[in-house]
Amino acid sequence: MLTKRPSLQAILIVPFVLQVFTAVGLVGYLSFKNGQEAVEDLADQLVDSATQRVDDQLDSYLSLPQQLGEVTAQAIATAPSKPTMRPSTAIVEQFTALAQKGDLDGLIQSAQQLDT
Numbered sequence: 331m332l333t334k335r336p337s338l339q340a341i342l343i344v345p346f347v348l349q350v351f352t353a354v355g356l357v358g359y360l361s362f363k364n365g366q367e368a369v370e371d372l373a374d375q376l377v378d379s380a381t382q383r384v385d386d387q388l389d390s391y392l393s394l395p396q397q398l399g400e401v402t403a404q405a406i407a408t409a410p411s412k413p414t415m416r417p418s419t420a421i422v423e424q425f426t427a428l429a430q431k432g433d434l435d436g437l438i439q440s441a442q443q444l445d446t
Contacts, residue, residue: 398429
């Protein structure tokens with residue numbers, strides 16, 4: 331009974347090839363996973379950045395009506411119960427122009443000038 335034994339060449343080559351394929355496969359898998367994590371991290375940063383910009387814009391946009399309401403409430407609270415004179419057309423036009431531009435600082439300064 332003669333059994334065929336593997337050759338020395340096969341005994342040396344097969345484990346080496348298996349090690350190479352295993353190392354290449356493992357490195358490829360780890361690289362793929364690392365790339366996925368990097369993309370997910372970048373996507374999260376992008377979403378956070380966009381969310382922050384939207385929040386900032388909304389805060390800025392929505393704060394103006396609140397400030398105008400506060401200024402109006404303060405003006406109503408400090409106004410005399412019976413006004414003695416009507417504001418001139420120029421003052422009304424100036425207030426309208428400032429309000430349309432959204433220039434709250436200019437509106438406040440104009441109101442303060444009228445007080446003096």
